[in-house]
Amino acid sequence: MKKIAIVIADLVLGGGQRSALNLAAALSVNHDVTVLVFQDSYRQYKVPCKLINLDCPDKKSTIAKAYNVFKRAFRLKRHFDAEKYDYIFGFMESANFPVAMASPDSILSVHCNPHEIGTYETWLMKLTYPLAKHIIAVSEDVATILRDDYNMKKVSRIYNLVSFDEIKQQGSDEYHHGRPYIVALGRLADVKRLDLLVDAYAKSKLQQVCDLLLIGEGEMRSNLEQQIESLELTDNVILTGSQTNPFRYLKNAEFLVLSSRTEAFPMVLIESLVLSCPVVATDCPTGPREIVIDGENGLLVENGSEVALTEAIDRLYYDKALLAHCKDNAFDSVQHLSADKVVNEWLALGESA
Template sequence: MRIALFIYSLRGGGATQRTLTLANGFAERGYAVDLVVIADESAGIALHSGVRVVVLKQGWHHLFEKLNRRINLRGLFTASAIPALMCYLRDECPDVLLSCASHINLVATLARRFSKTNMPLVLRASNYPSGNIRWWPPFEQAIRRLLRWTLGVVYPWADHIIAVSQGVAREVQRLTGLPDDRVTTIYNPVVGPYIARLAAEPVNHAWLADAHVPLILAVGRLTIQKDYPTLIRAFARVRAVRTAHLVILGEGRQRHKLEKLVHELRLDDDVALLGHIDNPFAWMSKAAVLVLSSTWEGLPGVLIEALACGCPVVSTDCPSGPREILEEGAIGPLVPVHDDKALAAAILTLLAAPRDRAKLLRRAEDFRIDAGVDAYLRVLTAQVAARGASPG
């Protein structure tokens, strides 16, 4: 069986990392794998020898690629790949197509439908579908109606939906009306031996030299979704009570805004925005607490990764994923979204009384890579079998 995995590029956040994990996991089990990408950013990516990277290139798609390098036209650039993906599906005829992220599912669905090919299509719902709508208050109701119509029309064209959390699954079903047997929840394949190896690596930073001053850590892109302003305000409250440092690992368009807020709150000596770091696990294993301040998620891998490093965690109770990962707050505190006072209180409580490290490590084992890969393969082979082809 040849499995095609469709993703925007091989560099990016959690959805990209899970796609690479799945591709390598499928190949290790003897399946032929095509990683079909829109943007060619595969240099330096570690891939199994059984994984072939296919970059979609066709005609005027090149024009959007050039424009996208100059100005942000990612949406149009993504949509422009539909004809090239159609050609790939017709020419290569993979046994199944897995679209690996919510923001490209529409492209995958339209390409499969217009190509008039017969391979099954499985969509991976990687994020909470309506999470960012309230950031557009003048158009909120119109966007909600458009989202419900788009998902209600397009998602049923797919053969099956894999949701990364129960919360995402419920929201997808609410918006699409799909029955239970068309949607399967599979937690992300995250935890493997590589985490312990990378977590053991040293970190050369002065703030880790003093064990009496706790380091609070956040990891993720500097975007509206991650709501770092609330975290920084919460840290200001923590800093008013005790000495501590805050390190944020990640890069993004909100850097200037966040640096300005740090300066306004007079936290320059205690907050560091260090940009993208190749090995965040080394930081996680040495931090006193990791904080997720997001306004929405799908299944935030950073929480799982921190647990696998034995790092205590605090999270907003955002839709969706944190409540499931942290078992209703039993593994780590959950606080309301945008509530810097509650977030600060939770951080201070955890610093004073950390959760049992062994309990954190045990919970992380529920998100093992091998279990996740096998669960995906069960869905994919079932869809191939339902179409009358051999999944072997």
């Protein structure tokens, strides 16, 4: 049995948070796992193991943020020295920076496209990531960027861990909408380009027979509400807000749409496919092209193209043979991402790195 620490800044709704807790749950079956957070406000998930709050919440100003990185690193080092973990895993940038500073034995998991982070975060990444023992990228494209554009040598790719059983269980909860619908699931943020999806839907034939559900919350909500109203789609495009169980919506959807400008490795695509719900996704950097097999489990479309997105959602909905084919293939297309395989990759890297 190994003693393992998993460090993540917080446990608000998000793909990185789900991935960290999925790994914690899977590792906890045979190992002693502790999840460490810097703040425990607005927690949206049950924690499957011991949880420790180091009480170093986010700061807003650049100076306060810089001080906070060192404060977090100090508290982590003190904790690591006392607990003597066999493996230390950092998740996402806000945890990775202080984790790397606190332990040269740490393994960092990168969950974003490095080209999309800010100048300050890029500086911190270049400063701290080489201090860690190894870096895990959640997609091949992210791994390539880290190696080629940031000259990082100790990089491997391990896909996000998805809990198939939990998704299926939650997906079995009932949800009745009244007529067919498609879904988009994630933060209402500019990078998700939900405005593009709403425009594409407005120009499609779907609005006559099929609704669009936007599941999530975020800073773009008011903009989207105004856009939906101006397009006279208030009866067809529904903003559901955040949902603790979004999988019941996915289970009964015609398909899911991901319209993002950029991603890292979008877990929502995998979660949708686990529930035999096909996907339409923009071919954005990075991740979708490693998940979506065009014409087999969904459709991959030109990034940022409203016309291509409109054509794709119309095609997948109205071509019933294609839709059925993608539904039939969806679950099998993600079998290589099963929990056992991903856990073994993490443990093997911990031993060898």
